[in-house]
Amino acid sequence: MYPFTYSRATDVADAVRDKAGHGASAYLGGGTNLIDLMKYNVEQPAHLVNVAKLPLSKIEDLPDGGLRLGATATNADTAWNEQVKQRYPMLNQAILAGASPQLRNAATNGGNLMQRTRCYYFYDIETPCNKREPGSGCSAIGGYNRIHAILGASEACIATHPSDMCVALAALAPTVRVSGPNGERSIAFEDFHRLPGELPQYDNTLTEGELVLSLDLPEKGFAKNFTYLKLRDRHSYAFALVSVAVGLELDGDTITDARLALGGVAHKPWRDKSAEEMLKGQPATAETFGRVAAHVVANAVGQGSNDFKIELARRAIVRALQQATEGKQQASDAFLNSNP
Template identity: 90%
Template sequence: MHPFTYSRATDVADAVRDKAGHVASAYIGGGTNLIDLMKMNVEQPAHLVNVAKLPLSKIEDLPDGGLRLGATATNSDTAWNEDVKKRYPLLNQAILAGASPQLRNAATNGGNLMQRTRCYYFYDVATPCNKREPGSGCSAIGGYNRVCGILGTSEACIATHPSDMCVALAALAPTVRVSGPNGERTIAFEDFHRLPGDQPEFDNTLAEGELITSLDLPEKGFAKNFAYLKLRDRHSYAFALVSVAVGLEMDGDTIKEARLALGGVAHKPWRDQSAEDLLKGQPATAETFGRVAAHVVANAVGQGSNDFKIELARRAIVRALKQAAEGQQQAGDMYLGGQ
């Protein structure tokens, strides 16, 4: 780990000024991902601005009926918040499917959005990686790419976003509030994370120095018909090979509205709005679910070691839709036992 200086911000404006005043600086909250990256010399910030104690940890009602999740609230506090459990159980289950209790006790909501890929080559500084060193190449293409993406990839990068929480958020469609040197602004969640294109080094659309202050959930939480299905190699702490978040609004056996997002398959949480449109007005049947699942993976491309993900994603979508339609309010976590 390279040497660095450190400061603790007292408020949002102080944090933004402090970061702007130091070259190669970074915000740190729980540090559950950044510290690992620093230890591996993947990231080498010269200055850290601690934002964990900023007054951004409240979870509170919004005037429009939604819920504001403070950026520095921990994942544990968020998952077990009574309003989240009751009104947004999809988010509760996704958070609890991620990491371990110890990590959830430290990790923050804002930091969860800022997680970086767990692609093996990204962490191995002895190998080429366009995300770590732009223009150096992508070792995963043609290499061991079992954990890599099948949707929205590019010739420059096939890495995936690792978060569980963000897959549920993609389905719930909150607004991300940020503050930076040019003031405050909001970003639709679907616009927050980026696909790799020819600049995979950029994970999101934050401007330099901007700090996440909250996530504002809309009123609709799909609290009755939902499912979060996570497929992983072992039942304990492991990242998803494929995960699916589903929220449905039902009228009897007919789907009135649908939300569908996938994790473990792309550079960003993958929400498929065209698939959602295909579900609207359709009966909640195996035929409908199979047709929609086939549509989602129609343009999926495997890279060799991860070819199995295409069929795994198709089956997972069908299963998650079925669970949501039947109101099976369970975590739907599955252990594959290796692949």
């Protein structure tokens, strides 16, 4: 870990100004990822601006019927918020599928969007990694890549975005409100994270110095027919091999609206709008689900140790669509009954 200076911002303008006034600097939220990366020497900011105490922790109604999730609200406070539980239960499920209670108590919503990949090689500075050190090569290609991408990867990087919360967000499609040296702007969630291409060092489309202020959810929450299905190597405190967020609107057996997003398969939360279009107007049957699932993974590419994820993703999509249709959640996971 390298030495760094530290300050605590009093308001958003102060935070943006403070960060801009230092060279290699970073915003610090809950610190559940950044501090680890600093200890591994993966991140070496010379200055940290603590934004966790900024007045951005409210979860409040929006005039358009949506809900605003403050950037510094913790993951735990967000998941257990009454409005979130009632109106966006898919988000509640996704958040609770991630990390551990201790981490969710510390982690912030803004930080969740900003967390970095869990690629083994990204974390180990003794191995080449284009995301950590552009141009050094990708060790995961041809290496051990069980947790790596099958969709949208590039020859430079096959890392995945590790968040659960963001998979549900991809399905719910909020806008991300940010502020930076050039003022405030809103980014559609699907445009927030990016695919690696030739610039895998960039996880998202924020420009230098921009800070997340809130996530503004639209009114539609798919609160009746939804599911978040997460498949992993142990039943808690493990990142998704494949996860699926589904929201459906049904008229009898006919699907009238659909949202479908995958986690653990790409450099960003993978929302498939063409699959959503395929679902609309179709009967909610196994046949439909199988066809759509095959479509989603049609262009998937395995890298060796993650080849199984193509078939796993296909099956998981079918299961998630079934569960959402039946209004069921992932079976027998301890966290479902752990409301504090």
